[in-house]
Amino acid sequence: MELITLVIYDIPDDDLRYQVAKYLKSKGLKRIQKSAFAGPLTSAQRAELIAGLKKLIKGREANVQVYPLTPASFNQRVVLGVELKYEEEEHVI
């Protein structure tokens, strides 16, 4: 069963933050805030995602949290305010 998987992250380093965003996009998740992505994943896909994230941030200053949401949780979410535009983050070298 697919669950909406919510990923929120806190990564001070621009380059690593960009890499994580790119990785989440490559896994089919959509950006819902500057530092949050969400999308439907099976539990196997979620396990793969978690393993990939672990590898990416290993030893770095980063905090990433992954929440599998039931359809009820996701449908009961409340979104307030405006939809902010997120430019593609620059790849800072």
Place this chain on the structure above:
Amino acid sequence: MELITLVIYDIPDDDLRYQVAKYLKSKGLKRIQKSAFAGPLTSAQRAELIAGLKKLIKGREANVQVYPLTPASFNQRVVLGVELKYEEEEHVI
């Protein structure tokens, strides 16, 4: 029934971001990332929180998302990386 309520926000303005963080703290939520708080709330408390947030960010450039999590969702969360330290944000005037 209390559900863990997850609040994530994206607020470019320092002062408004500080006000929102302070408000969430005043409602008993705990900071789990720079721009994310969580804590148990009844549905009445959650409704009050949402009304308060709506008022705070009205007309401002802000996106705030509120997710009521089932105990299963919350217990299945995965936290990767390090626990970052968050200094109290300065109240920028």
